[in-house]
Amino acid sequence: MSWLAALGLLLLQTGASGFGICPGKSLNHQEITEEALLNVTAHVCQAVALAEGKDFTFPTLTPQSVAVACGASKSSKCFRQTIKIIQNSNKRVDARPPYDPRYHFDNEKFTEGKKIITDGLIAVKASNEINNFVVAREKLGQILHPLQDFYSHSNWVEMEMDVPNSNLIKSDSSIGDIAGENRATCRDCVGDDCTNNIFEDILKEKILTSGYFDYQVLISNKPTGKCSHGGKYDDSSEIPPRGGISKDTLDSSHGNLHIEAANLAIAATSELLEDIRGAAGDKTFLQFMGISKGKALCFVIDTTGSMSDDIAAVRTVTSAVINSRVGTVDEPSVYILVPFNDPDFGPPTKTTDPNVFNNSINSLVATGGGDIPELSLSGLQLALTGAPRNSEIFLFTDATAKDQHLKSTVTALIEQTKSVVNIMITGTLGGRRRRRESGVKSDAQLYRELAQLSGGLAIEVSKHELSVAISILTKSSSSSLVTLLQACRSLKAENFTFMVDESLSNVTVYITGTSVAFTLISPSGVSQESSSATGSLITASESVGNFKTLQLKTQPGLWKIKMVSTNPYNLKVIGESPIDFLFDFLEESQGPFECLDVVGNRPRAGVNGSLIVTLTGSESATVTEVILVESSGLREVPGTVEALDGGDYLAKFVRIPTEPFVVLVKGKNKNGSSGFFQRQSLTSIKASNVTVTSPDSNSILVPGITLSIPFFVTSGAEGNFSIRATNDRGFNSSFEFLEFGGCGYGSVNLTAPSTTPPGTDVTLTIEAEDPGSADMNYVVLRFTVLKTSIDPEDFCSGDLWY
Ligand SMILES: *[C@@H]1O[C@H](CO)[C@@H](O)[C@H](O)[C@H]1NC(C)=O
Ligand SMILES: *[C@@H]1O[C@H](CO)[C@@H](O)[C@H](O)[C@H]1NC(C)=O
Ligand SMILES: *[C@@H]1O[C@H](CO)[C@@H](O)[C@H](O)[C@H]1NC(C)=O
Ligand SMILES: *[C@@H]1O[C@H](CO)[C@@H](O)[C@H](O)[C@H]1NC(C)=O
Ligand SMILES: *[C@@H]1O[C@H](CO)[C@@H](O)[C@H](O)[C@H]1NC(C)=O
Ligand SMILES: *[C@@H]1O[C@H](CO)[C@@H](O)[C@H](O)[C@H]1NC(C)=O
Ligand SMILES: *[C@@H]1O[C@H](CO)[C@@H](O)[C@H](O)[C@H]1NC(C)=O
Ligand SMILES: *[C@@H]1O[C@H](CO)[C@@H](O)[C@H](O)[C@H]1NC(C)=O
Ligand SMILES: *[C@@H]1O[C@H](CO)[C@@H](O)[C@H](O)[C@H]1NC(C)=O
Ligand SMILES: *[C@@H]1O[C@H](CO)[C@@H](O)[C@H](O)[C@H]1NC(C)=O
Numbered sequence: 001m002s003w004l005a006a007l008g009l010l011l012l013q014t015g016a017s018g019f020g021i022c023p024g025k026s027l028n029h030q031e032i033t034e035e036a037l038l039n040v041t042a043h044v045c046q047a048v049a050l051a052e053g054k055d056f057t058f059p060t061l062t063p064q065s066v067a068v069a070c071g072a073s074k075s076s077k078c079f080r081q082t083i084k085i086i087q088n089s090n091k092r093v094d095a096r097p098p099y100d101p102r103y104h105f106d107n108e109k110f111t112e113g114k115k116i117i118t119d120g121l122i123a124v125k126a127s128n129e130i131n132n133f134v135v136a137r138e139k140l141g142q143i144l145h146p147l148q149d150f151y152s153h154s155n156w157v158e159m160e161m162d163v164p165n166s167n168l169i170k171s172d173s174s175i176g177d178i179a180g181e182n183r184a185t186c187r188d189c190v191g192d193d194c195t196n197n198i199f200e201d202i203l204k205e206k207i208l209t210s211g212y213f214d215y216q217v218l219i220s221n222k223p224t225g226k227c228s229h230g231g232k233y234d235d236s237s238e239i240p241p242r243g244g245i246s247k248d249t250l251d252s253s254h255g256n257l258h259i260e261a262a263n264l265a266i267a268a269t270s271e272l273l274e275d276i277r278g279a280a281g282d283k284t285f286l287q288f289m290g291i292s293k294g295k296a297l298c299f300v301i302d303t304t305g306s307m308s309d310d311i312a313a314v315r316t317v318t319s320a321v322i323n324s325r326v327g328t329v330d331e332p333s334v335y336i337l338v339p340f341n342d343p344d345f346g347p348p349t350k351t352t353d354p355n356v357f358n359n360s361i362n363s364l365v366a367t368g369g370g371d372i373p374e375l376s377l378s379g380l381q382l383a384l385t386g387a388p389r390n391s392e393i394f395l396f397t398d399a400t401a402k403d404q405h406l407k408s409t410v411t412a413l414i415e416q417t418k419s420v421v422n423i424m425i426t427g428t429l430g431g432r433r434r435r436r437e438s439g440v441k442s443d444a445q446l447y448r449e450l451a452q453l454s455g456g457l458a459i460e461v462s463k464h465e466l467s468v469a470i471s472i473l474t475k476s477s478s479s480s481l482v483t484l485l486q487a488c489r490s491l492k493a494e495n496f497t498f499m500v501d502e503s504l505s506n507v508t509v510y511i512t513g514t515s516v517a518f519t520l521i522s523p524s525g526v527s528q529e530s531s532s533a534t535g536s537l538i539t540a541s542e543s544v545g546n547f548k549t550l551q552l553k554t555q556p557g558l559w560k561i562k563m564v565s566t567n568p569y570n571l572k573v574i575g576e577s578p579i580d581f582l583f584d585f586l587e588e589s590q591g592p593f594e595c596l597d598v599v600g601n602r603p604r605a606g607v608n609g610s611l612i613v614t615l616t617g618s619e620s621a622t623v624t625e626v627i628l629v630e631s632s633g634l635r636e637v638p639g640t641v642e643a644l645d646g647g648d649y650l651a652k653f654v655r656i657p658t659e660p661f662v663v664l665v666k667g668k669n670k671n672g673s674s675g676f677f678q679r680q681s682l683t684s685i686k687a688s689n690v691t692v693t694s695p696d697s698n699s700i701l702v703p704g705i706t707l708s709i710p711f712f713v714t715s716g717a718e719g720n721f722s723i724r725a726t727n728d729r730g731f732n733s734s735f736e737f738l739e740f741g742g743c744g745y746g747s748v749n750l751t752a753p754s755t756t757p758p759g760t761d762v763t764l765t766i767e768a769e770d771p772g773s774a775d776m777n778y779v780v781l782r783f784t785v786l787k788t789s790i791d792p793e794d795f796c797s798g799d800l801w802y
Contacts, residue, residue, distance in 0.1 A: 027262040029094070030087040032148055033141070036269035037083050038066050041289050044282050045070035062646075064619050072291050074329050074479045077580050077616040081389065082137060082290035084582065084614065088598045089141025090148075095589040095597035098695050099215060103142075104149045106213040106229060107221055110178045113146045118171045121272070123700055123784045125279045126759040131334055131350050133288050134388060135761045135782050139699060140276070147272060148265040152247045153229065154210040155185075157257045157264065159203050164268035169275055178208045184225025185209040189243030194253040197243050198227060211245045212236045230254075287333055287352065290388075294330040294479035297321060297357075298387045300338045300379045301364065302397040308366040309463040310396045310426055317470045318361050322354045330478050336386055337361060340379030341368055342402065348386050373399045377406040380421065380450075384413040385728045385763035385782075391419045392456070394470065398427045398463075401446055409726045409765045412778040414454045416601065418683045421454040422473060423447040426463045452488050453660070455682020457512050457570060461545030468544045478506075480617075482580045483572065483680050486662070487633060490568035494633065495560060501677035502556045503618070503669055504575040509550040509561070513569025516548075523557025578617030581665050581679055586610040586650075602777045605687035609656040611639065613649040613665060621677070625666040626651035630659045631684050637661075660684045690715045690777040692768050701762065701783040704754030711779060713768040714743040724767040731762055752785045760785040 038061040045066070049056035059069035063083060067076035093103050102112040120143035127136035147168060151157060156165060167173040179185050179202065186209075189197045202209060211229035212222035214236035221236065222228060228237035230244010230253035237244045237253075244253035247261035277285040299314055301307070325331050335357035337349040349360040376397050383393050414421060425444050444458060451458040461469045484507075485498040500507055500523070511518070520537050521527045528535040540551040552559070563571060585603040586596035596610060603609050615621055626649070628637040639651035663681040694711040701707050713721055718741060725735045725748045732753075737746030750764060762783050769776040 027258070029090050029145065029148055032262055032265045032269060033087050033090055033144055034063075034083055035061065035266050036273060037086065037289065038063065039266075040270050040273040040277065041079075041286070041291060042066050042069060044277060044285055044289075045291070048282050048286070062619070064617070064647075067291060070286070070291050072286075072329065073578065073617075074294065075291050075333075076578070077582065078290035078333075078388075078390075078479070080290075080614060080616045081582055082288075084584075085137045085389075086141040086144070088584070089138045090145045091141075092597070093142060093145035099213075101213060101221075103146050104213070105146055105153045105210050106149075108179060108208075108210050108212075108226070110154075110175060110208055110210070113150065114168055114175055116146055117143045117168055117272075119700065119786075121169060121275065122171075123786055124276055126786060127761065127784055128276070128280045128284055128288055130759045131284075131287070131352060132386075132759065132761045132784075133290075134385075135699075135784050136288060138782060139784065142699070144269055144272070147268055151261040151264040151268065152252075152258075153245075154208055155198055155203065155227075155245060156208070157247060157261050158198055158245070158254070159206050162260075162264075164264055164271055166271060168268070169272050176206060176208050181223065182225075183207070184241075186225070186227035186241040186243075186245070188241045189253070194230065194243035194245070195256055197241065197253075198245060284352075294325065294328075294332055296334045296336060296387050296391045297332040297474075298336040298338075298383055298391055298393045299361075300340065300376075300383045300393060300395040302374055302376060302379075302399065303339045303341050303364055303366050304368060304374055304399065305366055306398055306427075307396070310398070310424075310466055311361075311364050311366055313463075313467040313470060314364075314396060315361050316467055317474055318358060320471060321474055322358060326354050334388070336383060337364075338379045338383045338386070339364060340375045342374045345375045345378040346382050348382050350386055373402040375403050376401045377403045377410050380410055381406060381413060381726075381728045384410065384417055384419055384421075385761070387417070387419060389417045389419065391417070393419055393421045394424060394473070395421060395447075396424045396426070396466075397447075398425065400444075404446060406726065407446065407450070408767055408769070408776055408778075409724065410450060411453065412601070412765050412767060412776075412780065413763075414450070415683055415685065416778075416780045418681070419454065420456040420682055421451055422456040423451045423458045424466060424470060425458060425460045426466050452570065453684040455483070455486055455572075455662075455684070457510060457547065457572070459512060459545060459547045461547065465544045468542070469547055472542055472544070472547075472549055478576050480576045480578055480580075481574055482577045483574050483682055484678055485573040485680055486571070486682055488568070488570045488631065489563070489565075489633065491566060493562075493564045495562045496571065497558055497560050498573050499558055499666070499676055499678045500552075500554065500556050500575070501577070501579075501669060501675065503577040503579050503677065504556075505554060505577070507552040507554055507573065507575040509552065510572040510574070511548045511550075511569060512546050513565060514546050514567050516563065516565040516567070516569045518564065519562040520550075520552075521560040521562070522553070522555055523559060524555065577677075579621050579669060579677060579679070580616050581623075582614040582616060583611050583663055583665075583681065586612055601692060601779055602686055602688040602690075603656050604691070605656055605658045605689050605775075607656065609653050611651045611653070611663065612644075613641075613651055613663075615647050615649070615665075615667065618669060619647070620670040621667055622670070623649045623665055623667040625664075627664040627666070628653060628657055628661045629664050629680075630657055630661045632659060635659075636664075656687045658687060660686050688775050688777040689717065689773075690721075690768055690770055690775055692766060692777045692779045694766065694779045694781060699781070699783050701750065701752050701785045702787060703752045703756045703758075703785055706749045706751045707783070709748045709750060709764065709766075709781065710745065711748065711766050712743070712745045713737075713739075715768075715770050715775075716742065717770060717772065718742050719770045719772050721768045722771055724769075725764065726767075727762050727764045729760070729762045731756075733764070735766075750783070756785045758786050 059065035101107040102109045105113040167175045213229040228244040230237045246252045448458040528537040585599040589597040626639045639653045669675045735748040767778040
């Protein structure tokens with residue numbers, strides 16, 4: 001991309017339409033997508049049940065009912081999350097500039113639009129084949145957008161076609177005759193009535209055309225005689241032939257055909273999902289949808305010479321997990337193993353087969369790594385990019401990190417994936433190393449910070465205690481684990497409260513820290529001191545190294561725990577319950593619509609902001625309060641809560657804290673008589689004054705061909721940004737960056753070696769830091785390596801850049 005083009009891109013503040021992205025009476029992309037995802041998933045579960053000779057009652061199409069009908073009620077949160085990821089990635093095509101007509105089938109870009117779909121479909125299937133569901137879901141959302149827009153923006157519906165155009169998803173077939181460049185397709189509309197503006201011969205001969213769309217362009221895109229998209233954002237509809245043909249909403253130029261178009265879009269989406277199912281098989285398809293299994297089991301292991309005891313402990317616990325959970329609802333959905341040593345790390349093993357996983361754990365050998373420290377953060381980076389969101393990752397090491405320069409990248413990935421990192425530190429880190437290297441943090445401080453900001457634990461135990469510690473932690477890795485409270489404090493006595501609701505079982509308190517004393521007080525006022533290991537409130541307790549767990553007697557109501565410590569400690573209260581929540585920050589869409597778009601990185605600091613909260617696991621529970629709680633415990637910002645459709649809530653805050661914080665949700669479960677509940681997010685959230693954005697690209701990387709990825713940075717303050725561009729595969733990359741007056745733009749060149757196997761995913765993290773304030777923000781981009789026929793010119797030709 002040239003700098004001139006980059007500047008053009010900055011000036012081009014646009015984004016165009018499709019089925020309305022704002023909530024309203026009309027069906028929008030999100031509803032169309034959800035309807036089809038629920039429909040096909042329910043059909044797949046039906047087929048699986050019938051094949052197993054089980055009864056199946058076809059559910060009403062809600063995420064909760066479909067998950068229950070699929071016999072996977074515990075995965076309803078994951079299913080809900082999958083749907084949201086696909087919806088958001090679909091919606092982003094509209095919400096993020098630059099506007100690209102190919103993604104909307106505008107401007108008669110039929111061949112180009114179809115190519116986006118068929119190339120993307122290849123990428124989805126290739127990613128599913130290697131269990132890379134993270135990339136597959138994002139890609140799916142991206143190609144559903146043009147697929148659905150075809151029915152709204154072309155004249156397919158006007159040609160009285162009542163089934164989807166199946167050739168849109170087939171690489172080698174024609175989608176029909178497309179109007180020639182010089183063929184007039186539309187006449188001026190008569191007054192406000194635009195229903196008969198497409199020429200009769202076009203419709204009779206079944207010639208495909210679509211509306212042209214101009215948004216703040218200097219020279220119109222629309223050739224003489226062509227139809228326009230229409231609507232208030234499309235300037236071309238003022239140029240004869242006036243009016244438009246879009247069916248985006250009931251109020252659009254062809255709004256009378258909106259329902260037909262939306263129904264065809266649902267059917268076409270179902271058809272594309274069926275195609276993916278056919279390639280993946282039912283079992284993999286359900287995993288792709290986030291249905292049917294427990295959480296990921298993810299180990300990151302130091303394999304240097306001194307780690308043989310640790311590896312043995314990991315073997316034991318792996319066998320225990322496999323033996324106790326395979327075949328149950330808590331069977332891990334995927335197993336991930338990332339070894340690291342020095343100078344090597346990876347490759348990750350990622351499998352759904354417990355035997356394959358057991359074998360790869362068995363084949364780990366502790367060798368090498370003479371000069372401690374090791375590449376632990378490189379290993380962790382691969383685990384974070386490879387694991388599903390909200391995963392729990394266990395990292396085992398006995399050495400400090402050599403690659404501390406990756407700390408901010410790992411931080412960004414923890415925030416972005418909301419995954420929890422538990423770090424098992426065996427032995428005293430200093431003990432293995434006599435010499436201190438300058439700039440390398442000593443001891444376990446870096447590990448403690450990373451575990452803490454992810455909401456995980458840094459457990460420091462001797463090698464012979466490791467088996468006990470890890471088996472305590474993995475025992476409670478049920479997929480319906482929820483967090484009631486989590487807090488880290490240093491040198492501070494504090495009284496905490498937490499609400500235990502009737503849906504909870506197995507309420508457990510985790511404490512890490514040395515010399516921590518506490519008093520527990522039950523809702524009925526009974527109290528118990530930490531000095532008595534068991535009593536009427538604690539049914540079981542275990543203690544190893546700096547780590548202690550207490551199983552509480554389950555008694556609904558408000559509990560208190562008074563903590564007294566002269567050392568830093570971490571307190572975490574968890575339990576098992578179907579009721580949990582998902583959330584995303586929202587920002588003003590950068591497109592022309594007055595809408596809110598999901599923020600994929602740090603939200604803006606110090607200004608107002610909104611959150612979308614989705615309650616999962618119960619159709620009767622409601623949210624009453626959403627509170628941003630500073631991680632230090634010092635301040636809280638309560639939000640105003642408004643119920644939206646389908647279990648979603650919009651929470652608005654007058655100010656997003658400038659200090660790190662977590663999200664606390666309180667609500668009422670109508671199921672219970674006392675019914676109040678609370679749930680807390682784990683990852684520590686940081687807001688930022690810096691913004692980093694990158695337009696969604698094709699996200700396909702061709703081996704041996706350099707892809708240029710543009711990005712933009714803004715900040716309220718003047719300053720020199722430091723830019724970092726890191727990828728998890730060690731591919732060659734370079735960047736250039738130009739800055740002026742608090743904002744800047746640049747591009748990263750990324751190249752996959754020509755020998756990279758197809759289907760490989762690579763995650764690129766671009767960070768911008770304002771060195772004055774150490775304020776940082778980032779954008780995380782995922783690519784699939786595929787040999788396709790993509791012409792690199794596609795990225796910078798045509799009307800994409802002007
Ligand atoms: C629902 O899915 C089934 C099977 O995948 C498909 O045959 C049917 O057409 C879909 N229904 C709609 C309305 O898309
Ligand atoms: C894992 O492999 C070990 C060693 O071959 C074997 O003893 C153990 O039974 C296996 N565990 C499972 C759960 O298959
Ligand atoms: C905790 O509560 C007790 C009374 O139950 C009170 O004496 C003490 O000061 C409180 N501690 C803190 C840190 O607020
Ligand atoms: C609601 O109550 C029923 C019957 O008491 C129980 O089986 C179910 O688990 C409860 N659901 C929740 C979400 O608490
Ligand atoms: C509580 O956890 C134990 C294992 O720690 C498990 O066996 C039991 O089924 C759990 N109880 C419930 C109600 O989930
Ligand atoms: C911030 O407040 C303004 C003015 O009230 C409002 O228009 C905007 O939507 C709010 N932003 C967010 C993200 O809620
Ligand atoms: C962002 O700017 C505000 C002033 O507008 C300042 O108070 C705050 O500290 C800044 N936040 C960060 C993270 O630098
Ligand atoms: C940015 O860096 C350059 C060179 O290091 C320096 O001359 C300039 O003063 C810096 N600008 C600001 C605003 O810090
Ligand atoms: C990126 O690649 C383009 C063309 O392939 C080249 O012109 C540009 O200089 C490269 N930029 C960097 C930072 O390597
Ligand atoms: C990576 O960059 C190095 C140095 O510029 C070069 O020698 C090497 O060929 C590049 N590798 C690939 C796969 O492009």
